Amino acid sequence: MTDTAEMSGYEELFAPLEAILMVAPEPVDVGDLAEALHVNPQTVHDALCALSASYRGENGQRTAGFELRQTGGAWRIYSARRWASLVGRFIVGSAQSRLSQAALETLAVVAYRQPISRSRISHIRGVNVDAVVRTLVARGLIEEVGETDSGAHLYGTTREFLEKMGFKSLDDLVPLAPYLPDSDELDELEEQL
Numbered sequence: 571m572t573d574t575a576e577m578s579g580y581e582e583l584f585a586p587l588e589a590i591l592m593v594a595p596e597p598v599d600v601g602d603l604a605e606a607l608h609v610n611p612q613t614v615h616d617a618l619c620a621l622s623a624s625y626r627g628e629n630g631q632r633t634a635g636f637e638l639r640q641t642g643g644a645w646r647i648y649s650a651r652r653w654a655s656l657v658g659r660f661i662v663g664s665a666q667s668r669l670s671q672a673a674l675e676t677l678a679v680v681a682y683r684q685p686i687s688r689s690r691i692s693h694i695r696g697v698n699v700d701a702v703v704r705t706l707v708a709r710g711l712i713e714e715v716g717e718t719d720s721g722a723h724l725y726g727t728t729r730e731f732l733e734k735m736g737f738k739s740l741d742d743l744v745p746l747a748p749y750l751p752d753s754d755e756l757d758e759l760e761e762q763l
Contacts, residue, residue, distance in 0.1 A: 580617035583607065587614070587621060588647075597644030597733055618645050625650075642732035642739065669709075676702045677711055681731070681743060685715045685724035 586607055591598060600618070604611040618638060627633035637650050649657045669677070672695075679694050680686055691699045703725065706712045711734070715726040732739065 580613075580620045583609065583614065583617040584621050584624075587617060591638070591645065591647045594646065596730075597641050597646035599644045603645070639736055640738050641736055642729050646733065648736055669705075670702075672697075672699075672702050673705055677706055677727075677731075680706070680712050680725050681727050681740065684726035684740075686726075687718055687722040687724055689722060691725075 587603065590603060590606060600611050600615050603618075604614040607614065618640075622638040625634040625637055633650070633652070635650055635653055637648050638645060639648055675695060676691060676699050679691050683690070683694070688699060688703055691703065703712070707714075707725075710728055710730045712725045712731065713728050714723045716724040718724060727740070735742075737743070
């Protein structure tokens with residue numbers, strides 16, 4: 571697909587795709603792009619793959635400072651991973667606020683164990699997480715996804731979480747879940763309390 575001859579067939583779609591993706595506030599679905607461009611969705615998908623390859627410098631082209639990635643089933647332009655430390659220094663120096671260590675740890679627990687209740691998160695972390703959970707909900711990184719039989723809210727990550735992490739799905743998470751306590755251990759802990 572990244573062959574230069576194949577890529578040239580999609581070049582007419584590159585500029586309109588870039589124009590849309592540059593102004594989109596969130597990742598854009600291939601179907602929505604196809605509808606806007608009046609083009610077959612498979613053609614749009616192939617053009618996005620070719621455009622993404624061109625940004626990565628495949629086929630002898632210049633490497634861009636940004637990437638086109640599929641995330642959460644849709645496409646978005648991100649700064650290139652190669653420049654992550656530089657972008658990180660810029661963001662840290664800006665007014666944009668970062669998550670605390672407690673929030674990052676709580677977010678990791680939710681990501682790996684979802685759906686999960688606040689009490690289970692507290693058991694895993696060993697501290698009260700009520701305020702941290704409220705912060706993560708307010709930032710749109712986690713959301714209520716249901717309730718337990720006892721009425722406790724269950725939390726899971728949001729599409730915005732996937733987007734900010736640059737993941738297509740939760741399958742992109744590094745496999746750490748086997749190192750966290752399993753449900754039986756958590757049930758035993760709850761019984762002891």
